[in-house]
Amino acid sequence: MEILDYDVVIIGSGIAGLRALLEFLMNEGGRAALVNKAQLMRAHSVAATGGTAAVLRPEEGDSFELHAWDSIRNGEFLNDQDAVFKLVEEIPREIYFYDHLGLPWSRRDDGKIAQRILSPHSFPRCAYAGGWTGFHMVQTLYDSLQKFTTWDSFDEFMALDVIADEEIKGVILWDIREGTLYLLRTKGVIIATGGLGRLFKFTTYSFQATGDGFAMALRAGLPLKDLEFIQNNETSLVPSGVLVGSAARRYGGRLINSTGERFMERYAPGTLEMSPKDVVARAIMKEIQEGRGFKGPRGLDYVLLDVTHLPEDIKKGVLGSIRETVLRLTGLDIVEFPIPVRPAAHFSMGGIKTDLNGKTEIEGLWAAGEVACLSVHGANRALANSTAECTVWGRITGLEAAKRARKVKAFPDVRQSKVKDTETFIQSLFNGSGKNSIYEIKKELNNAMEKNLRVFRNEDGMKKALNTVESLRDGLKSVVIKDRSPYYNLELVTYFEVRNMLDLAPAIIKSAIFRKESRGPHFRTDFPLRDNKNWLKHTLVRKKGDEFEVETEPVRLTFFKPMENQNQNE
Secondary structure: OOEEOOOEEEOOHHHHHHHHHHHHHHOOOEEEEEEEEOOOOOOHHHHHOOOEOOOOOOOHOOOHHHHHHHHHHOOOOOHHHHHHHHHHHHHHHHHHHHHHHOOOOOOOOHHHHHEEOOOOHHHHHEEEEOOHHHHHHHHHHHOOOOOOOEEEEOOOOOEEEEEEEEEEEEEEEEEEOOEEEEEEEEEOEEEOOOOOOHHOEEEEOOOOOOOOHHHHHHHOOOOOEEEOOOOEEEEEEOOOOHHHHHHHHHOOOOOOOOOOOHHHHHHHOOOHHHHOOOHHHHHHHHHHHHOOOOOHHHHOOOEEOOOOOOOOOHHHHHHHHHHHHHHHHHHOOOOOEEEEEEEEEEEEOOOOEEEOOOOOOEOOOOHHHEEOOOOOOOEEEEOOOHHHHHHHHHHHHHHHHHHHHHHHHOOOOOOOOOHHHHHHHHHHHHHHHOOHHHHHHHHHHHHHHHHHHHOOOHHHHHHHHHHHHHHHHHHHHHEEOOOOOOOOOHHHHHHHHHHHHHHHHHHEEEHHHHHEEEEEOEEEOOOOOOOOOHOEEEEEEEEEEOEEEEHHHHHHOOOOOOOOOOOOOO
């Protein structure tokens, strides 16, 4: 076991993690460790394509209030409004910060940063870098970090747990390459591990998005907020799940069922394909469930997204990255053929509860990006607000960690018994007599979550999923790792990931059962309407022993008054 000391440990190397690291180093916080389950430049942030929403043109009619209103209305008024205003006021400075670092933002003819309109924004405020905004944000941050020498990158290391009581003590890591444990003693930890989409069978997420940060926080006694709200990307490529960007619909793409009908004319005649994500996702799934979809592989029936009627310069120009992706993964050229799509699990609005500075209930522990929940997004994230959240709270948490590192002089005294317990537990996985396969457990978990916790939900189905998950949690005790190699033992890594998912799944399901209304992507067929009178409040779930307890807290309404209940398809 290696024992190392760092002033801060940042878990995750996407936009939030890299921005936190850069801010920490710029403010002379000390020595930093960056922990990556994969490798630098392989974080899921690189897949973000749409852009980053920011008010850059107040003189042309945009405003902080308008950006906030678009976000809050789309979030169905479950947003904490002080957090939303902090986002919209901070993000313009971040856009120009990246510009000064050299990020190649797309430009207007007058040389200013180009912005486009994406649903639900009512103004063209989404800054973008071609079709690769997330990639360029990550690359720009990585390039800027090269001028600093006081940080180490732990590539292909998996964070297993944080060690904390009232304040943070350290982090336990597993070296995937060598098969050894590390203890990092530290004054501060920033969890920036991204999403949880791999709990589901069909998802836009990369394979590393297994909810690790959520689960570590649960085991540390922290509450998770609004976990029931998991957004679906309405047009995801079949069978891979890769996101087909909303630009395909913004420029005129049409959703077509197996009868040749443009079916959004029946569900949302005013906004059609540019309706909110949850509205389009429900429409697509209803078409499929009622037999008007196309038969797909592995039960992944689909509808078609048709852009063949669009001008050549659109299909080969602004939709060029989509064309390249679809061609590479399906062999279909969007110039001539429609795209097979269906909704996929895409984004978690919920996460680790934090204050407005990203701080958790544990002193010295922050969370930033998708794994955190300041309730910026409410019940439904507005497009291009996710990268905005990542970079704003990456900066804020990095600055807060630097302040703490300068103030706290000594590294914490960490009892090594927890690390020894982890070491003993890993050995038991190799030496046990169980017969369960971790891969079969993962498959059953994915199927249960996909069937009962996706676009349409009801209490009976969710309780069935919960029973399945509890059975799988018991089955996890009888798993034995057959691969005995210490080097790149991916069976053991899968075990750690599935353990995290099985800690997280009951928290999601119990939160979803608890909320007896429909709001955003949390659509219950047994409670199909939004209920502001009884449910304009957040859910908080904690893990206590083997049990999960759900409670509520008020939504912070500081500026806009919630609208009256509305039909969920409007």
